[in-house]
Amino acid sequence: MQDHNPKCDTKSNKRILIIEDDADIAEMITIYAHKNHPSWLLELINCGNKAYLFFKNIDDKKITANIPDICILDILLPVNNGFEICKFIRSRSIYNNLPILMLTALATPEYIIQGLEAGADDYVTKPFDINVLSARIKGLLKKKDVIANIPSSSAPVSTSKIFDQDLISFGGENGPRIYPSLYKVCKGSLNNYEEITLTLTEFKILLQLVRSGGKVLTRKILLNTIIGEDVHVTERTIDTHVVSLRKKLTDYAQYIETVRGVGYRMVCPEMQ
Amino acid sequence: MKNKIKKQLLKIFFKKIALVQSIVYIFLFITLGSIASWYLKQYILKQTKEELTSELSIIKYFFERPSIASTERALISDICSLKSKTPHIRITIINSKGDVLCDSDFDTKNMANHLNRPEIIHVKNKTEGEFGYAEHFSETLSMKMLYGATIAKMHNQNYFLRIAIPIKDIDQMVNVYYHGFFIFVLPLLIFGPLIGLMFIYRASGPTTTVLERLNIIINKSFNERPQDLTQIGPLDNQALNSLLNQTEKNIEHKINELTIENAKLNALMQSTEDPIVAIDSNESIWFANDKFRVSFLNASTSINRGHEKLRIKDIFRQHPTIKKLFLETISSGKICSEKNIILFSHEDKGHTSMHFDLNIGPIVNTKSDKTIGALGVFHNITERILSEQMKEEFVCNISHEVRTPLSSIKGFFQLFKQGIELTPDLSLYAKKIERGLDRVVALFDDLLKLSSIEGKSQLNLELLSTFSVTEDVLSLLAPIYVDKKITVTTHIEKAGENVWADGALLENLLTNLIDNAYKYTENSGAIDILWRKDPTHTILEVKDTGVGISLGHQDKIFEKFYRVDINRSRNLGGTGLGLSIVKQIVSKHNALIEIESTLGVGTTFRIKFPNAGEATKTWPLTDLTDRFNRPQDLLR
Numbered sequence: 058m059q060d061h062n063p064k065c066d067t068k069s070n071k072r073i074l075i076i077e078d079d080a081d082i083a084e085m086i087t088i089y090a091h092k093n094h095p096s097w098l099l100e101l102i103n104c105g106n107k108a109y110l111f112f113k114n115i116d117d118k119k120i121t122a123n124i125p126d127i128c129i130l131d132i133l134l135p136v137n138n139g140f141e142i143c144k145f146i147r148s149r150s151i152y153n154n155l156p157i158l159m160l161t162a163l164a165t166p167e168y169i170i171q172g173l174e175a176g177a178d179d180y181v182t183k184p185f186d187i188n189v190l191s192a193r194i195k196g197l198l199k200k201k202d203v204i205a206n207i208p209s210s211s212a213p214v215s216t217s218k219i220f221d222q223d224l225i226s227f228g229g230e231n232g233p234r235i236y237p238s239l240y241k242v243c244k245g246s247l248n249n250y251e252e253i254t255l256t257l258t259e260f261k262i263l264l265q266l267v268r269s270g271g272k273v274l275t276r277k278i279l280l281n282t283i284i285g286e287d288v289h290v291t292e293r294t295i296d297t298h299v300v301s302l303r304k305k306l307t308d309y310a311q312y313i314e315t316v317r318g319v320g321y322r323m324v325c326p327e328m329q
Numbered sequence: 330m331k332n333k334i335k336k337q338l339l340k341i342f343f344k345k346i347a348l349v350q351s352i353v354y355i356f357l358f359i360t361l362g363s364i365a366s367w368y369l370k371q372y373i374l375k376q377t378k379e380e381l382t383s384e385l386s387i388i389k390y391f392f393e394r395p396s397i398a399s400t401e402r403a404l405i406s407d408i409c410s411l412k413s414k415t416p417h418i419r420i421t422i423i424n425s426k427g428d429v430l431c432d433s434d435f436d437t438k439n440m441a442n443h444l445n446r447p448e449i450i451h452v453k454n455k456t457e458g459e460f461g462y463a464e465h466f467s468e469t470l471s472m473k474m475l476y477g478a479t480i481a482k483m484h485n486q487n488y489f490l491r492i493a494i495p496i497k498d499i500d501q502m503v504n505v506y507y508h509g510f511f512i513f514v515l516p517l518l519i520f521g522p523l524i525g526l527m528f529i530y531r532a533s534g535p536t537t538t539v540l541e542r543l544n545i546i547i548n549k550s551f552n553e554r555p556q557d558l559t560q561i562g563p564l565d566n567q568a569l570n571s572l573l574n575q576t577e578k579n580i581e582h583k584i585n586e587l588t589i590e591n592a593k594l595n596a597l598m599q600s601t602e603d604p605i606v607a608i609d610s611n612e613s614i615w616f617a618n619d620k621f622r623v624s625f626l627n628a629s630t631s632i633n634r635g636h637e638k639l640r641i642k643d644i645f646r647q648h649p650t651i652k653k654l655f656l657e658t659i660s661s662g663k664i665c666s667e668k669n670i671i672l673f674s675h676e677d678k679g680h681t682s683m684h685f686d687l688n689i690g691p692i693v694n695t696k697s698d699k700t701i702g703a704l705g706v707f708h709n710i711t712e713r714i715l716s717e718q719m720k721e722e723f724v725c726n727i728s729h730e731v732r733t734p735l736s737s738i739k740g741f742f743q744l745f746k747q748g749i750e751l752t753p754d755l756s757l758y759a760k761k762i763e764r765g766l767d768r769v770v771a772l773f774d775d776l777l778k779l780s781s782i783e784g785k786s787q788l789n790l791e792l793l794s795t796f797s798v799t800e801d802v803l804s805l806l807a808p809i810y811v812d813k814k815i816t817v818t819t820h821i822e823k824a825g826e827n828v829w830a831d832g833a834l835l836e837n838l839l840t841n842l843i844d845n846a847y848k849y850t851e852n853s854g855a856i857d858i859l860w861r862k863d864p865t866h867t868i869l870e871v872k873d874t875g876v877g878i879s880l881g882h883q884d885k886i887f888e889k890f891y892r893v894d895i896n897r898s899r900n901l902g903g904t905g906l907g908l909s910i911v912k913q914i915v916s917k918h919n920a921l922i923e924i925e926s927t928l929g930v931g932t933t934f935r936i937k938f939p940n941a942g943e944a945t946k947t948w949p950l951t952d953l954t955d956r957f958n959r960p961q962d963l964l965r
Contacts, residue, residue: 079733079736079737081733081734081737081741082733082736082737082740085736085737085740085741085744086740088744089740089743089744092744092747133729162729162731162732162733162736163729164732164774164777165777165781166833182732183732183733183735183736184732184735184736184738184739184740184766184770185736185739185740186739186743187739187740187743187744188743291791291792292791292832293791293793293794293797293832296793296794296797296798296801296832297794297797299797300794300796300797300800300801303800315801315804315805317801317805317836317840318833318836
């Protein structure tokens with residue numbers, strides 16, 4: 058187990074709900090978690106319908122204490138598939154802070170996009186490396202904790218270090234710092250900084266990626282958020298802006314990762 | 330037979346017309362004759378009266394000049410004796426008391442007082458002027474007479490001078506006229522209708538012929554055309570026959586041509602499996618083939634609803650886009666199309682959801698060059714869609730069924746490794762197992778990819794930035810390819826900045842080409858990626874300084890699992906499907922692929938993507954065009 062940074066394993070236990078119809082995979086994850094993450098309390102559901110009833114019951118009775126800390130969701134499930142369950146969860150405000158990680162054998166970009174657009178926070182395709190799965194779970198748990206600790210009055214949600222109420226940064230101390238209210242991005246130390254001149258669209262893309270805290274954003278999501286749903290441009294338009302953005306970020310361009318056939322996400326150590 | 334009867338009936342009809350004409354003619358003749366004879370009699374009466382007046386004036390002249398006669402009595406006698414000169418005239422002289430003094434035809438002794446005679450009363454009262462006339466029966470002569478009277482003076486005594494003429498004399502005169510009239514007119518009366526009848530009959534011959542010919546033209550029954558045209562009507566002349574004959578032949582020829590053309594078109598329309606409909610500029614349906622009727626119309630719906638025709642919007646109420654596209658085609662005169670429209674079809678006695686690609690072309694009046702309607706072909710793609718869906722489901726299921734146990738194998742093997750202390754040998758074996766697993770996954774990924782691309786019927790073509798696609802692919806490959814130091818250079822010419830392609834497939838293609846170049850290029854080698862453009866294509870070149878491919882292998886490298894060097898390929902981790910995937914992607918884009926390779930020098934893969942528009946030429950009427958090129962099918 059390569060769990061070098063168990064910061065996410067907070068003092069309290071984490072309830073992890075695994076919705077998976079394959080008993081072997083569920084067992085394998087359980088054994089791994091038992092050995093490497095004793096604080097993880099795993100709950101298993103092996104049917105889509107049961108999962109639906111589970112979430113419906115909590116929502117009906119408003120028993121927030123029963124909401125798991127994270128949900129690992131397979132897609133091809135008996136009765137109700139993972140997309141349906143994901144959409145149901147996202148349609149209920151009680152689950153606003155519940156991270157969903159899709160664990161899917163449907164590895165083509167089309168399905169991944171479908172999953173992300175249904176509301177999943179992340180995805181891992183089968184066959185998977187158990188350590189990668191573990192890292193993704195921890196990343197999502199950490200993100201959830203960060204969001205939970207931000208005072209409700211804070212406008213931007215950031216998984217990065219927050220220097221002041223508005224400021225969002227990534228890539229270390231001298232990395233780019235984003236000032237949302239000023240539409241400005243600077244890099245370098247606070248005493249010796251350099252402004253990165255971005256267009257408004259590039260600025261919005263960067264802000265959206267950073268705010269998503271490592272979540273994969275499909276081109277469609279990025280386009281709708283940044284340009285608007287009514288504007289009819291092809292999704293690939295976003296690529297040109299990302300290329301230009303990467304050029305301007307120079308050394309920090311590597312933090313914007315392309316997810317082939319799907320979209321982009323922000324990767325940086327602070328987010329993991 | 331039917332026509333013969335018709336012909337007979339037509340002749341009878343014309344004979345009847347002639348008969349009726351004759352009757353009317355006779356009736357008119359008699360009526361006009363009667364009126365004319367009455368007027369003639371009146372005219373003769375008038376003339377007679379004038380004659381009487383003239384005679385009276387002469388008698389009066391003599392009467393009022395007594396010097397001529399010796400005595401009054403002698404004068405009266407002389408005047409009455411004038412009768413001998415004009416025997417048909419009766420002369421009477423009456424005194425003022427009404428006593429007849431003399432009468433040319435009768436003894437005055439037995440004659441009654443004449444003061445109450447109408448003509449005398451007229452003269453006395455001067456109702457008719459100086460002279461008085463009357464027609465009445467003479468008891469003395471026992472006949473009807475016309476009397477004329479006037480007053481004459483002699484020795485201050487008034488006398489009535491009266492002359493009369495028998496009516497029978499006048500009638501005789503009238504009869505003379507009548508006889509003369511009838512002698513001349515009767516033959517005309519008899520022969521006139523006959524000549525008229527003959528003329529009508531003769532004249533009706535060509536009219537009948539013309540009508541018969543028109544009937545033939547209207548009913549298009551050219552096979553019933555009589556061979557001996559001269560027998561139809563006696564007055565048919567050669568010119569008329571020739572003209573009609575030529576006109577018929579021309580019309581028959583044109584109708585035959587049109588019938589064949591119509592049959593061809595109809596066969597084409599009906600033989601196609603696609604519903605076809607044509608509308609005019611008022612959106613009314615001009616034509617619909619059987620497939621269209623079966624697919625989109627209820628059994629009770631008719632295209633012609635009296636004067637009002639069925640309109641396209643009445644059929645596709647739920648799909649206003651269809652009407653919009655038709656109208657757009659009519660207004661712009663350009664082809665419009667819409668992909669994958671889901672419509673409910675009435676086929677199979679139910680509402681079945683079906684998928685169609687709709688292509689609408691303008692119908693142009695070649696004379697005025699105006700768009701007068703539009704023809705829409707609903708290309709049924711339901712089977713293809715269902716097949717794609719089934720294939721997708723199959724791939725999806727296979728994916729799930731294989732990937733899930735692979736996940737267990739991989740996961741449990743990782744747990745297994747964690748649980749024991751690996752000796753160097755076991756560690757080597759473990760690596761081999763993991764590499765094998767990765768190869769299975771990679772192979773499986775490539776197989777799915779290939780299958781998915783092969784089954785793709787429609788590309789999501791976009792104008793892509795070649796730079797961003799290349800950069801994206803390189804950014805993904807860079808972290809993976811770290812074991813060799815290979816320089817990758819990208820050249821993008823100004824004209825080659827954009828390409829019409831499916832983004833995901835282009836990334837895939839570029840990844841496979843770069844991956845292939847990387848694998849077969851030695852350390853310190855170079856890979857050049859070039860984007861440029863010529864008038865018809867956007868060209869991608871991936872050039873490496875690798876081992877090269879011999880000419881004998883170049884044709885086969887795109888075959889599935891074909892490897893130039895099997896051992897080398899396996900060691901490099903290839904699945905043998907990379908270039909097959911490239912070929913499929915190239916084919917789906919209607920692009921071309923070329924290889925230039927020299928052993929030991931390197932290989933260049935050149936992909937030529939069609940420029941804007943050419944890649945999107947998907948007018949499905951190609952199917953119909955193919956059928957157009959097989960006339961033997963149409964004429965069956």
